[in-house]
Amino acid sequence: MDDRIERARLLYEQAVFGGDAGAVDAADRVLDEVEADLALARGRVVHARFLQSGREDPRALALFERAAELYGGLGNGRGEAEALFWVGTFHQVVRGDDGAAVPVLERSQREAVRAGDDLTASYALRHLGIAEHRAGRLDAARERLEESTRIRRELGFLPGVAANLVGLAYITAGEGRRDEALALLDEARSVAEAAGAHGIVRHVEEARGRL
Numbered sequence: 001m002d003d004r005i006e007r008a009r010l011l012y013e014q015a016v017f018g019g020d021a022g023a024v025d026a027a028d029r030v031l032d033e034v035e036a037d038l039a040l041a042r043g044r045v046v047h048a049r050f051l052q053s054g055r056e057d058p059r060a061l062a063l064f065e066r067a068a069e070l071y072g073g074l075g076n077g078r079g080e081a082e083a084l085f086w087v088g089t090f091h092q093v094v095r096g097d098d099g100a101a102v103p104v105l106e107r108s109q110r111e112a113v114r115a116g117d118d119l120t121a122s123y124a125l126r127h128l129g130i131a132e133h134r135a136g137r138l139d140a141a142r143e144r145l146e147e148s149t150r151i152r153r154e155l156g157f158l159p160g161v162a163a164n165l166v167g168l169a170y171i172t173a174g175e176g177r178r179d180e181a182l183a184l185l186d187e188a189r190s191v192a193e194a195a196g197a198h199g200i201v202r203h204v205e206e207a208r209g210r211l
Contacts, residue, residue: 002034004030004031004033004034005034007027007030008027008030008031008034011023011024011026011027011030012024012027015027029074032070032073032074033070033074033076035066035070036066036067036070036071036074036076036079036083037067037079039063039064039066039067039070039083040063040064040067040079040082040083040086042063043059043060043063043064043067043086044086046059046060046063047060047086047089047090047093047094050093050094056094056095060086060090060094061087061090061091061094064083064086064087064090065083065087067079067083067086068080068083068084068087071083077111077114077115077117078112078115078116078117078120080111081108081109081111081112081114081115081117081120081121081124082108082112082117082120084104084105084107084108084111085104085105085108085112085120085123085124085127087104087108088101088102088104088105088108088124088127089101089105089127091104092105092127092130092131098131098134098135101127101131102128102131105124105127105128105131106124106128108120108123108124109121109124109125109128112124118151118154118155119151119152119155119157121151122148122151122152122155122157122160123148123160125144125145125147125148125151126144126145126148126160126163126164126167128144129141129142129143129144129145129148129167130167132144133167133170133171133174138171138174138175141167141171142168142171145164145167145168145171146168148160148164149161149164149165149168152164158191158192158194158195158197159192159195159197159200161191162188162189162191162192162195162197162200162204163188163197163200163203165184165185165187165188165191166184166185166188166200166203166204166207168184169181169182169184169185169188169207169211170207170210170211172184173211178211181211182208182211185204185207185208185211188200188204189201189204189205192204
């Protein structure tokens, strides 16, 4: 059992049996934390199922938006930044709507920086780079992905580094520098293999076939 559920039960008893008027609000806050964490976790699972099946499940968006709302009400900037990232990702990845995704991803990145959450900031930057690439703004796309990659290298997040190198390879190829793009894919494969990121290795080979 999550300790917070037990904490809410004890707060209930303090309110009902102990006459503690403030215990009810405290219990609400504890349960909001639990609900936010659960909504975010379940939303990620629903999104993973979309990646497997290709079928949209609108529950994901509702879950991510609820998590963002709850985290925001709790003043949990780190949680809000992560939930906002997933809201943006839903619009971008599931619905292909960068117009809806970009403002949310930008807000996620700002909140993540403010909260000191470098990993979420790197995710938001990556997806903002994807949006720039789709719009044909290659310089801006490179800037976003290179900053995301720098952060990920500092964090030691090697699968994320490899994923970004694949994106940078596509950008580089789009600039007419195929040999440099292939070199980036070589590095991406090496990093992915070292990290045991077999899914990224498949993306590397797919990109190599396209280039």
